[in-house]
Structure formats: C-alpha cells, structure tokens
Amino acid sequence: MTAKKDFKRRVRDRQAKTGESYVTARRHVLSQAPESAEAPADAPHDVPPEPGGRPIVVEEMLDLTAAASALGFQCRVYASSKLSGMVEHAALLQRVRDIVNATTEDPDMAPMRAVILRGERPALPPRGADWWPETRKFIARAVSGIGGISEGGNMVAFAFDATMILADIGFRQTPVMTDLPPRLVLTAIAQEPFSVQRLFLR
Numbered sequence: 493m494t495a496k497k498d499f500k501r502r503v504r505d506r507q508a509k510t511g512e513s514y515v516t517a518r519r520h521v522l523s524q525a526p527e528s529a530e531a532p533a534d535a536p537h538d539v540p541p542e543p544g545g546r547p548i549v550v551e552e553m554l555d556l557t558a559a560a561s562a563l564g565f566q567c568r569v570y571a572s573s574k575l576s577g578m579v580e581h582a583a584l585l586q587r588v589r590d591i592v593n594a595t596t597e598d599p600d601m602a603p604m605r606a607v608i609l610r611g612e613r614p615a616l617p618p619r620g621a622d623w624w625p626e627t628r629k630f631i632a633r634a635v636s637g638i639g640g641i642s643e644g645g646n647m648v649a650f651a652f653d654a655t656m657i658l659a660d661i662g663f664r665q666t667p668v669m670t671d672l673p674p675r676l677v678l679t680a681i682a683q684e685p686f687s688v689q690r691l692f693l694r
Contacts, residue, residue: 553570553572553677554571565589571679572680575657579680584678592608603644604645604646613672646660658680662675
C-alpha cells in the first residue's frame with residue numbers, strides 16, 4: 493500500500509471511530525505523524541485550482557452539535573473555524589436560540605425554527621430563476637452590516653460581538669441533498685468580497 497493510501501485509510505479509520513469530519517480526522521492523524529513526515533498531497537487542503545485559475549478555498553468546520561444539543565437544538569450544528577478566534581461558541585449558540593425563540597410569530601423564520609427547534613429537514617421552495625441574484629443581494633447587505641432573513645428563510649444574518657454572523661440551514665433542496673440530516677452552519681461574514689459555497693455536511 494502506498495503512503496498516500498495508508499494515510500487515507502488511517503484518516504477514514506479515525507473518522508469511523510470518532511465521527512469526526514474528514515478534515516478534522518486528517519488534522520489529528522497529521523499531528524500524530526513524526527515531524528519529518530511529509531503530509532500526503534490529498535484533499536481537502538491540497539485542492540487544485542479551479543479551471544479559471546482561482547484556488548478552491550476549504551475551511552474546516554467545527555462540530556458544535558453536543559453543546560447545541562444541551563441548549564435544546566434538535567439539529568446538527570457546525571461553525572467555521574474562522575469563528576473560533578472571533579466569538580465564544582457557547583454564547584453564540586445561546587444568541588441563536590434566543591433569536592429563534594423570539595421570532596415565533598414571524599413566518600419568515602419558520603424554516604429556521606423547524607430545523608433548529610424540531611429537527612426537521614428544511615422544506616425550502618424550489619429555486620426560481622432569480623435565486624442567485626437574490627442570494628447575492630442578501631449577502632451584500634449582510635457584508636455591509638445589515639442583518640435580516642434571506643428570501644425563503646434559509647439564511648439569517650445578525651450582528652454578534654461586533655461580528656456579522658451568517659446562520660445557514662441549507663440551500664434549496666436538490667436531489668443530492670435530500671438525504672442530508674438537518675443542520676445549521678454558522679460562519680462569519682467578513683467586510684470583504686464574500687462568496688457562497690455549498691456545504692454538504694453529513
């Protein structure tokens with residue numbers, strides 16, 4: 493077995509034992525390797541550039557499900573590693589819980605409440621022709637510091653500890669996503685060009 497295949501096997505073995513994401517398991521396996529060992533050139537960190545020459549940015553997602561569950565969340569919860577040095581996770585989770593509990597009369601927040609409070613898969617409407625312009629408009633507003641709810645209710649932007657946070661329960665359903673468990677992803681929206689990536693977290 494080549495070193496690369498052996499490395500991947502060890503990462504997958506750790507995943508199976510711990511339930512960690514591939515990226516997290518990979519990091520732990522690398523940390524246990526001798527310092528002289530060179531990391532295999534495998535995904536997700538060593539991702540080749542896109543056809544246009546732009547690199548594909550990969551960010552580790554931290555699993556906050558256990559902490560969120562203790563607060564009554566009924567879905568999986570992930571946070572971008574970028575948030576770790578910006579906000580305190582427990583306080584952020586409490587803020588999200590406060591938001592969904594304070595908006596029980598707001599129909600636009602219904603998809604978010606269904607995922608977070610009841611563990612339901614998001615029942616988002618099919619994509620219309622204007623879904624991407626509307627999403628870009630929402631993100632542009634969030635980047636500028638204006639919070640709010642996206643059309644369809646799959647994303648909510650709000651300020652927390654001087655950081656603009658994006659809470660995302662998933663894009664509109666596609667055949668690839670129908671078997672994904674309900675989840676909430678929390679990321680920071682920096683004051684810089686922001687691109688939306690699909691997150692397929694299992």
